[in-house]
Amino acid sequence: MTRDQGANAQQIETLSAQQLAAAVPDPIIIFDRRGTTRYANPAAISAFGHIPAGTMLTHKFRTPEMQKIIETALREMRPGALEYVERVPLERAFRVAVLPLEGTNLLMIHFKDQSETRRIDRMRADFIANASHELRTPLASISGFIETLRGPARNDEKARDSFLQIMQTQTSRMARLIDDLLSLSRIEMKPFARTGEKIDIGEIVASVVESLSHLARDLGVTVNFVPPQEKVLAPANRDELTQVLVNLLENACKYGQSGERVDVTIGQSSDGPAPEVVVTIRDYGPGIAEEHIPRITERFYRIDGETSRVKNGTGLGLAIVKHILTRHDGRLSVKSKLGEGASFTIHLPAQ
Amino acid sequence: MTSKHIVRAYDEELASLGNRIASMGGHAERMVEQSVAALINADAALARKVIADDAILDEGQRWIDDRAILLIARRQPMADDLREIIGTIRIAADLERVGDLGKSIAKRVVAVSDARQPIQLFRGLEALATLALTQLKQVLDVYASRSVEAISFMRDRDEEIDAMYTSLFRELLTYMMEDPRNISPCTHLLFCAKNIERIGDHATNIAETVYYVVTGEQLPPERPKEDKSHRVVLSADGDKA
Ligand SMILES: Nc1ncnc2c1ncn2[C@@H]1O[C@H](COP(=O)(O)OP(=O)(O)O)[C@@H](O)[C@H]1O
Ligand SMILES: [Mg+2]
Numbered sequence: 001m002t003r004d005q006g007a008n009a010q011q012i013e014t015l016s017a018q019q020l021a022a023a024v025p026d027p028i029i030i031f032d033r034r035g036t037t038r039y040a041n042p043a044a045i046s047a048f049g050h051i052p053a054g055t056m057l058t059h060k061f062r063t064p065e066m067q068k069i070i071e072t073a074l075r076e077m078r079p080g081a082l083e084y085v086e087r088v089p090l091e092r093a094f095r096v097a098v099l100p101l102e103g104t105n106l107l108m109i110h111f112k113d114q115s116e117t118r119r120i121d122r123m124r125a126d127f128i129a130n131a132s133h134e135l136r137t138p139l140a141s142i143s144g145f146i147e148t149l150r151g152p153a154r155n156d157e158k159a160r161d162s163f164l165q166i167m168q169t170q171t172s173r174m175a176r177l178i179d180d181l182l183s184l185s186r187i188e189m190k191p192f193a194r195t196g197e198k199i200d201i202g203e204i205v206a207s208v209v210e211s212l213s214h215l216a217r218d219l220g221v222t223v224n225f226v227p228p229q230e231k232v233l234a235p236a237n238r239d240e241l242t243q244v245l246v247n248l249l250e251n252a253c254k255y256g257q258s259g260e261r262v263d264v265t266i267g268q269s270s271d272g273p274a275p276e277v278v279v280t281i282r283d284y285g286p287g288i289a290e291e292h293i294p295r296i297t298e299r300f301y302r303i304d305g306e307t308s309r310v311k312n313g314t315g316l317g318l319a320i321v322k323h324i325l326t327r328h329d330g331r332l333s334v335k336s337k338l339g340e341g342a343s344f345t346i347h348l349p350a351q
Numbered sequence: 352m353t354s355k356h357i358v359r360a361y362d363e364e365l366a367s368l369g370n371r372i373a374s375m376g377g378h379a380e381r382m383v384e385q386s387v388a389a390l391i392n393a394d395a396a397l398a399r400k401v402i403a404d405d406a407i408l409d410e411g412q413r414w415i416d417d418r419a420i421l422l423i424a425r426r427q428p429m430a431d432d433l434r435e436i437i438g439t440i441r442i443a444a445d446l447e448r449v450g451d452l453g454k455s456i457a458k459r460v461v462a463v464s465d466a467r468q469p470i471q472l473f474r475g476l477e478a479l480a481t482l483a484l485t486q487l488k489q490v491l492d493v494y495a496s497r498s499v500e501a502i503s504f505m506r507d508r509d510e511e512i513d514a515m516y517t518s519l520f521r522e523l524l525t526y527m528m529e530d531p532r533n534i535s536p537c538t539h540l541l542f543c544a545k546n547i548e549r550i551g552d553h554a555t556n557i558a559e560t561v562y563y564v565v566t567g568e569q570l571p572p573e574r575p576k577e578d579k580s581h582r583v584v585l586s587a588d589g590d591k592a
Contacts, residue, residue, distance in 0.1 A: 051496060056366075059372075060496070062491060063377050064378060088484045088485040133470065292518065294514040294518050295475060298474050300471070
C-alpha cells in the first residue's frame with residue numbers, strides 16, 4: 001500500500017455521513033427514530049426551504065401518502081418509496097425513498113427530482129389546449145374572409161384589398177402566438193435550477209434599452225435610463241432576465257405610448273427579510289384599473305382585447321415574465337392608477 | 352414509575368397533538384387542491400372523493416379537542432406547553448373549517464359543469480386557489496420549522512387574495528349580466544371564489560396562532576398599506592389553463 005492509499009483509507013474511515021450527504025446534489029434529510037430532522041443537506045434546503053434540525057419530518061411533508069410511508073419506516077425500520085408532488089408555489093414531482101441507515105438508529109429520505117419529465121408531458125397537453133383555443137378565432141375569421149372573397153365579394157376590387165390586409169394581420173398574429181406559446185413552453189420545460197452565478201443587472205438593462213430603442217423611437221417614446229453608479233449584481237439567468245425586461249419595456253412603450261416617456265431605474269433594497277435588487281419600469285400612459293392588476297399575469301389576459309390586438313399583443317408576455325421571476329425566487333409588483341401610468345417592478349433576491 | 356418516565360410520556364402526548372395537526376394539514380391541503388381540480392375539470396368522481404374525505408378532518412378535530420383537554424386536565428401544563436396545546440386546538444378548528452370549505456366547493460362541481468363556462472373564469476379561479484394554497488402551505492411549513500420570521504409575508508398574500516377575489520367577482524357579474532343563462536353557474540362559481548378567499552382567511556388565522564405559540568406574543572399589528580396599489584406577488588403556476 002502506498003502512502004497515499006494509506007491516507008485515503010484513513011479519510012474514508014473518518015468520512016462522516018453528513019459530509020457525504022452534503023456533497024450529494026439530490027435533496028437528502030437524515031432523521032432519527034422519532035421522526036426528527038437531524039440534518040438536511042444544501043440540496044434539500046434549496047428545494048424545500050428552511051428545514052432546521054429538530055423539525056418533525058411529517059410536519060414538513062404532509063401529504064397523506066408521505067405521512068404513511070414515514071410512519072411505517074419509523075415503526076418497522078424498513079425502506080419505502082413513493083411519488084411525491086408539490087403543487088405550489090411551483091409544481092414539482094419527486095421520486096422519494098425512505099431508507100434506514102444500517103447499524104444506526106437513523107434513517108434518511110432521498111428525493112429524486114422527476115419534475116422535468118412530468119412537466120414536459122403536462123406542457124405538451126397545455127400547449128395543445130391553449131394553441132387550439134387561441135388559434136381558433138383568427139382561423140375562423142380568415143376562413144370567413146376567404147368565403148366572402150370567393151362568393152359575394154368575388155369581383156369587388158376594394159373589398160379584396162382590405163380583406164387581404166386583414167387576413168395578413170391575422171396570420172401574423174397567429175405566428176406571434178405560436179412563437180410566444182413556444183417560448184413559454186420552453187421556459188416551463190427547463191428544469192428548476194438556480195446556478196447562483198451572479199450577473200451584472202445594469203449591463204443587461206442597458207442592452208435591453210438599447211435593443212428596443214428602435215421600437216421606442218417609432219412610437220415616439222423616450223426611454224430614460226441612468227445606469228447605476230456601481231455594479232449591481234444578482235444571481236440570474238441572462239437570457240431569461242433579458243426576456244423579462246424586453247416584455248416589460250415593450251409593454252411600457254406600447255401601452256404607455258401616450259405618455260411619451262418611460263423611466264427605467266435600478267435599485268437595491270433591504271426592507272424585506274433578504275436583500276433584493278429591484279428594477280422598475282415606469283410609464284406615463286393610461287395606467288391599469290385596480291381590478292385588473294391582480295389578473296394581468298394570467299395567460300391570455302388582456303384588459304382590452306381590441307387595443308392589445310392593435311398593439312400586436314398575445315396576452316402571454318406577462319405570463320412569461322411571471323414564470324421566469326418565480327423560477328428566480330423573485331416577484332413582480334405592479335402599481336398603477338388610471339390616468340397616471342403604470343410602474344412594474346422586478347424584485348430579485350440579491351444572494 | 353419514575354419521574355423521568357412521566358415526563359417522557361407527557362412529551363409523547365404533546366408530540367402526538369402536533370403530529371395530528373400536521374396530518375390534518377396535509378389532508379386539508381389535499382382537499383382544497385382536489386376540490387378546485389374537480390371544479391376546473393368537471394370531475395364528479397374527484398368531487399365525491401373530496402366530499403367523503405371531509406370526515407377525516409372532522410375526526411381529526413374531535414381527537415385533538417379530546418386529547419388536548421385531557422392533557423390540560425391531567426398534566427396542568429406550564430405557560431409554554433399550555434400555549435402549544437391551546438394552539439393545536441385553534442389550528443385544528445381552522446383546518447376543519449378549511450375542509451368544510453373544500454367540501455362545499457366539491458358539492459358545486461356538478462351544478463357548474465352542467466354548462467361549459469368560459470375558460471378565462473377558471474383561470475381566475477385557479478389563480479385564486481393557488482394563492483390560497485400557497486398561503487396554507489407556507490403557514491403549515493412555518494408550523495413545522497417554527498421559523499416565524501417568514502410569517503410577515505402572509506399579510507401581503509392576504510391583500511393579493513382580496514384583490515384577486517374582487518376582480519373575479521366583477522368578472523363573474525359581467526358574465527351574469529351578459530346572458531341570463533350564465534346566472535346560475537356563475538352564482539356557484541361566485542360561492543366557490545368566496546370559499547377560496549375564506550380558506551385564505553383561515554390560513555391567516557393559523558399564522559397568528561403559530562406566531563403566538565412560538566413567541567408568546569401577538570402578531571404585531573398590520574403595517575400601513577402601500578397606497579392604493581396591488582402586489583402581484585409571483586408565486587406559482589396558477590395561470591395554467
Ligand atoms: N404598461 C402598461 N400599461 C397599461 N396596460 C398594460 C401595460 N402592460 C401591460 N398592460 C396590459 O396587460 C395586458 C397583458 O400584457 P401582456 O401579458 O404583455 O400581453 P400582450 O402585451 O401580449 O397583450 C395587455 O394586453 C395590456 O392590456
Ligand atoms: Mg406584452
